[in-house]
Amino acid sequence: MFTRTHDPVQLLQRKLDVSDLSYNDRDALAALSIRVVPMGADQDIVLQGDQTSQSCLLVQGLACSWKITGKGKRQIVAFHLPGDLPDLLNLHSGVVDTAVTTLTPAKVGIILHKDLRQLFARPRLAEALWGSLVTDAAIAREWAVNLGRREGPCRTAHLLSELMERMHSIGAVEGDSFELPITQEVFGDALGMSTVHVNRCLKALRRQGLISWVGGRLFILDLEALADFGDFEDSYLHFGRRSPPAGVH
Amino acid sequence: MFTRTHDPVQLLQRKLDVSDLSYNDRDALAALSIRVVPMGADQDIVLQGDQTSQSCLLVQGLACSWKITGKGKRQIVAFHLPGDLPDLLNLHSGVVDTAVTTLTPAKVGIILHKDLRQLFARPRLAEALWGSLVTDAAIAREWAVNLGRREGPCRTAHLLSELMERMHSIGAVEGDSFELPITQEVFGDALGMSTVHVNRCLKALRRQGLISWVGGRLFILDLEALADFGDFEDSYLHFGRRSPPAGVH
């Protein structure tokens, strides 16, 4: 697995690595102008309705995409990990329809849309960016399945499994645990559940010896059992794409 | 508004029309080899896990994308209308992670991935395809919000409003109604609700004089009240992009 890095260019290369970038492609990434900005926790990167001419690369920390209903209920529709491009969707119209907010102190790389568009001239990079968007969409769909058709405890286990898998893929897992310094309220907004119910679902997972979540760190005590209980199956994350030769199935 | 057509090329041009395609771009679309296949209702176009080297354009009829949980519950994650490209996501990896099935008798245009990839050489078309994917992703996210944070009646009204808006945009609305020949069971799979509950939610909307759904045709009796009740706000559909000058509302 990868070592962790906070170098934006390296993160981008990993994100977009379709395994056969040319040197020129890599140079184009390296030449990209990325301004890294440190942010505190709970800071808005973009808000719904904003007009924007730049997108961001999450370099360090956690963030989320969310929308709010007319009745003031928040639904988080995606968690973002270091290396993610949370608002690639805004590249098209420049109008933000999903807000992005940090969940922890973070470092965010700012890339101008006009610079990003340059990359599309390179077929390999265009394909990689396309793939990134496809994965985002696939995650959103699985998220919908989770919200619509799995009940509390199972839904919770599913989301934790997804996070474990994605954390693993960026080398953020140490042993059987990773940092997850978010509140149960935030987690509830992602699961479409009340804080109280989240608490009870986590308790159930704890009692079954699947997880332990203390001090902002999540311990996966039985990965297979958790995935099983959460009805989690990782193919939608498209990690098979990342390293084709190894060949998943 | 558009007149209705069953010509695949015209449908594609509308879908991808970013308002300033060049003649060459249009020619490229027109030259695309599209094999139109008639299908019955409830026929699978692609199934989860399939390996595929083609994508489809829905020419006529309705279709949906869906996934199934380990416990056998189905969640529909998108409805597809004529002119949509339901499995554009498969273009990247060729592995299907969301099944696509017809809901009514339909005509489906088959386009080989290798032909589709040619279009990416044309910046305007590449951008248009990107935009199509972005809209799909935005719909999936709003779908997640609907499932996670709106309760039955409101959620139902929201989905009906979305369908009305999208039907309108393809010219499929006549007066205040459009064809919607699907069962309440199917609708429940989209809303993440049981058939019984769907029935009661629809009853509530009917009682409030918002809709009437008879003979496979949905009548929107009070569009504004329905959108209001369903907390529907159409910006996520990105129609602003489609026809900037004319302006729908």
Add this chain to the structure above:
DNA sequence: CGGAACTTTGAGTCACTTCAATCGGTGTGG
């Protein structure tokens, strides 16, 4: 040490599900 934020638990209520029965339309074979 004190306060704020977060977690945990209990109790009552509401939304939604499941099970089961009925109703209505439609198509088919006699």
Add this chain to the structure above:
DNA sequence: CCACACCGATTGAAGTGACTCAAAGTTCCG
């Protein structure tokens, strides 16, 4: 033309999952 079967819509009733409200316990941090 009628009897029957089938499918989907509708309704009732009982059970369960999840929410809200409320209070107590815990951790974190200045």
